[in-house]
Amino acid sequence: MEKHILYTTEAVNQDGLNGQSFIKTGGLTVTVSNPLNNKPGTNPEQLLGLSLSTCMNATLQAIEREHGLAHTAEVRVTVTLIKEENFAFLVVARVRIPGVPLKTATKLVALAKKRCPVSKLLSGSSYYQVQVVEDY
Amino acid sequence: MEKHILYTTEAVNQDGLNGQSFIKTGGLTVTVSNPLNNKPGTNPEQLLGLSLSTCMNATLQAIEREHGLAHTAEVRVTVTLIKEENFAFLVVARVRIPGVPLKTATKLVALAKKRCPVSKLLSGSSYYQVQVVEDY
Known part of the structure; x- marks a missing residue:
């Protein structure tokens, strides 16, 4: 069946679990951290x-x-x-x-x-x- | 093999694609929107x-x-x-x-x-x- 592309987005991580992940085209940037420590951030x-x-x-x-x-x-x-x-x-x-x-x-x-x-x-x-x- | 539970988290959505999704235990809340319209929000x-x-x-x-x-x-x-x-x-x-x-x-x-x-x-x-x- 034919595939129609409607939307594409790209997420980038350089830091692993301690730093930030972000959407390359602008928009959401999240601070990430290891869930097994108490630092602020999502995962x-x-x-x-x-x-x-x-x-x-x-x-x-x-x-x-x-x-x-x-x-x-x-x-x-x-x-x-x-x-x-x-x-x-x-x-x-x-x-x-x-x-x-x-x-x-x-x-x-x-x-x-x-x-x-x-x-x-x-x-x-x-x-x-x-x-x-x-x-x- | 035995499973050791290290961490658990719960995400909630009530609004579908137009509203908010959130982590129940506190922390991240994100505004979400349909990627096919131009409203602000992630998806x-x-x-x-x-x-x-x-x-x-x-x-x-x-x-x-x-x-x-x-x-x-x-x-x-x-x-x-x-x-x-x-x-x-x-x-x-x-x-x-x-x-x-x-x-x-x-x-x-x-x-x-x-x-x-x-x-x-x-x-x-x-x-x-x-x-x-x-x-x-």
Whole structure:
């Protein structure tokens, strides 16, 4: 299928975990730090969680609209740093759609998991899960 | 293998692409907007690029150290929004390690691709690539 390019952005890191990461074309610059020390700054775990939660909820908003529903979905993503042989991240997205039956919510979330671009990128990993919840 | 939990964080989105996403435990709050309009704000593409570039370069920094090398690596990640049947992201990480031969750089980057937690999450996707470059 033909690919239409709609938007492209470039992120740059020179400093590793202690310094800054930035968008090359201007815009966001973030101070980053190692999550295992107490220095101020964000980190790859938080940035990935923000990316996925935003992407998944934007996708859900479109799906809600297609189904004639108001947007009520909320997405919370936990990213957990673990140490096995090396470091790894466990990513769990928990989705709540108040005001629709759980069965409907489960169907909408399954659609979003397959359609959200960030979710699609992660879907080959056994360390990525999506859950539907009634309450947080 | 036993999993040791070292750190966990939770990102929340209620607004979709037009509003804010935030870290629940305090810290980063970002204004987000649709990359296809001109409103100020970041987006899932930028946040994913920042996450991967930071994570990959922190991993490279550790690998450089293990090889007795100074940290010179730089990581630039392009994230491109495309439209096929649905939306998708193409993710390309371009790594430059000035001061080491290309052959050595290629070996170090291959190690980082397999070890960086964000890279591991993306590695099941055909839309994720890592390239070694001599110049940007």
